[in-house]
Amino acid sequence: MTQVRGLSYSKKDSTDVYDEGKIAVLRAGNIYESQIIEKDYVFVPRTLVKEKQYLKHGDILIAASSGSISVVGKAAMVSNNMDASFGAFCKVLRPDKAKVDLNYFKHFFETDYYKRTIKSLAEGANINNLKTEHFDNLNIPLPPLEEQKKIAAILDAADDYRQKTKALINKYDQLTQSLFLDMFGDPVTNPKGWDYKNLSELVSKLGDGIHGTPNYSEDGEYYFINGNNLHQGQIFIDDKTKRVSKAEFLKHRKELNSNTVLVSINGTIGKVAFYNNEPIMLGKSACYFNLIEGVVNRSFLYNIFYSPYFKRYAGNQATGSTIKNVSLKTMRAFPIPYPPLKLQNQFAERVAQIEKQKLQAEASLVKAEELFSSLLQRAFKGELTN
Secondary structure: OEEEEOEOOOHHHOEOOOOOOEEEEEOHHHEEOOEEOOOOOEEEEHHHOOHHHOOOOOOEEEEOEOOOOOOOOOEEEOOOOOOEEEEOOEEEEEOOOOOOOHHHHHHHOOOHHHHHHHHHHHHOOOOOEOOHHHHHOOOOOOOOHHHHHHHHHHHHHHHHHHHHHHHHHHHHHHHHHHHHHHHHOOOOOOOOOOOEEEHHHOEEEEEEOEOOOOOEOOOOOEEEEOHHHEEOEEEOOOOOOOEEOHHHHHHOOOOOOOOEEEEEOEOOOOOEEEOOOOOEEEEOOEEEEEEOOOOOOHHHHHHHHHOHHHHHHHHHHOEOOOOOEOOHHHHHOOEEEOOOHHHHHHHHHHHHHHHHHHHHHHHHHHHHHHHHHHHHHHHOOOOOOO
16 A cells, blocks of 8 residues: 655645646545545646546545544545546555455455544544654455455445435435525526515514533533534534533523524525424524514425525625624525415425425435445454355
């Protein structure tokens, strides 16, 4: 295995627009769920790139340095030779094809052993920086090449099943978006000529969370939620989510109910979730509003906020140079194309049917992930083909 350091370049040499004589540079953001994401490149002069820094089929691209410990160690295999390079905060592990099967090598970087090892190493570094010796010391089991190929074939089949299931879930999301555009048109251009209502006309209450840091409690009954906890209609809570006591919650209690919608308005703007009676306390980057029952359908409104229309509006109105913020005044004034409520309800009924199918696909994905994880761990313990 050969290690290749990423490309160093100055800010004046980089641009986000391609032109002749430049080459795409991949960064940590181009690695997601063990896949290479081919977008959001920067471009630098081709003359800065050494021959060995071109990405080649079988390379493992790794985020080797970051201010965020959750980013360090992210890895993905390059599936084809690319006319592209990679930045200095990444590195490439280039396997010896005479000794290791490329797909076998790829799957190693999804194992719990690899993730635990990298997490341990990164936590011990001041700037979350993985060094050459860290990768040299990785213990990668290497059975004979033919055995590696058999193992890789089994893992590839299991991985293919879970990737197809993920793709199916994405198709359900796309179907909902297509249905919305078919019934209501693009909110940006409003081709169907719907009248507008400001958000303030559709809600009984609109506010945000506490401005300041609450008193946390490790065994608190309530979770402290900010905008980053909102994801595709759900409030995301895990064991890293900070907690507060009931007494702290009651000091800052907000009037949330079954008609409450939450939207992130600070930092990453436009993440949306429904409130479903979770035990939560809100921080300032989460805005909440309670819909007036019988005036607007929350499924319709969710798709308005989830669309580029809201992000464009919020982006134009946001303040702050580094961290963007949308004021509550701006939220209240948000102009919403308003089709008849009957049509909104018809849309919601059809979306409910799509969501029912999507839930089945998500249940299948859980099983697919469990199967792949089980096979993966057995594979690198030498138990898969025995």
